[in-house]
Amino acid sequence: xxxxxxxxxxxxxxxxxxxxxxxxxxxxxxxxxxxxxxxxxxxxxxxxxxxxxxxxxxxxxxxxxxxxxxxxxxxxxxxxxxxxxxxxxxxxxxxxxxxxxxxxxxxxxxxxxxxxxxxxxxxxxxxxxxxxxxxxxxx
Amino acid sequence: xxxxxxxxxxxxxxxxxxxxxxxxxxxxxxxxxxxxxxxxxxxxxxxxxxxxxxxxxxxxxxxxxxxxxxxxxxxxxxxxxxxxxxxxxxxxxxxxxxxxxxxxxxxxxxxxxxxxxxxxxxxxxxxxxxxxxxxxxxx
Numbered sequence: 001x002x003x004x005x006x007x008x009x010x011x012x013x014x015x016x017x018x019x020x021x022x023x024x025x026x027x028x029x030x031x032x033x034x035x036x037x038x039x040x041x042x043x044x045x046x047x048x049x050x051x052x053x054x055x056x057x058x059x060x061x062x063x064x065x066x067x068x069x070x071x072x073x074x075x076x077x078x079x080x081x082x083x084x085x086x087x088x089x090x091x092x093x094x095x096x097x098x099x100x101x102x103x104x105x106x107x108x109x110x111x112x113x114x115x116x117x118x119x120x121x122x123x124x125x126x127x128x129x130x131x132x133x134x135x136x137x138x139x
Numbered sequence: 140x141x142x143x144x145x146x147x148x149x150x151x152x153x154x155x156x157x158x159x160x161x162x163x164x165x166x167x168x169x170x171x172x173x174x175x176x177x178x179x180x181x182x183x184x185x186x187x188x189x190x191x192x193x194x195x196x197x198x199x200x201x202x203x204x205x206x207x208x209x210x211x212x213x214x215x216x217x218x219x220x221x222x223x224x225x226x227x228x229x230x231x232x233x234x235x236x237x238x239x240x241x242x243x244x245x246x247x248x249x250x251x252x253x254x255x256x257x258x259x260x261x262x263x264x265x266x267x268x269x270x271x272x273x274x275x276x277x278x
Contacts, residue, residue, distance in 0.1 A: 039178045061242045069208040
């Protein structure tokens, strides 16, 4: 069963190439970090802080395009952790069907916080188990 | 009538905040520059050079999502220039209809070069006229 988690913290550092987002269980205390790039971290941060945007940025464009094609975002899921790399999926409803599209967790989280209301962020139980192992390599 | 143009040059500078792409007429000699951000310039550059990508980056994700929802990219168009800001649209076919989605020209060009084969890039005639005026403010 995937576990619902929420964006707990974003740490943006100008010194490091990788930035960090923390996901925390909605109904629990487990949390883990994901390393992401500066562009994605900034994109997520701007959305969480609701900065005004004159023209649609790339994640806005993705959301607008899905709506224009008759899709409706359902949720995002971080589905796999392989060799210290997370894999995620966008889950979109269209004509009563669930369509899943592979993506990076940073895009998944950016899309989740671009939608209004924000989308639920799910994480596969085995991903949490692996992420919490001491040798997971993530921080 | 919109004019078909192609990506003629990308200039990436680490000193300047804004990067430059040049569009040049396919059947003519007119060309003009568009200032874009470093992330977008890098994204376009990587696609033109066909760098391998382990996981889908944001523009790949947009293309994959459109395909998953039964859409097919037709072209992109730079449709307007207002107060030194360009506006563009993605043009997508779905169920025989043409769906247009507003975007920035940098996303439009990145999407055009992400698709295989690349999408045609159209520019509205009045945008070219304005872009070529000496006081257009673009460079």
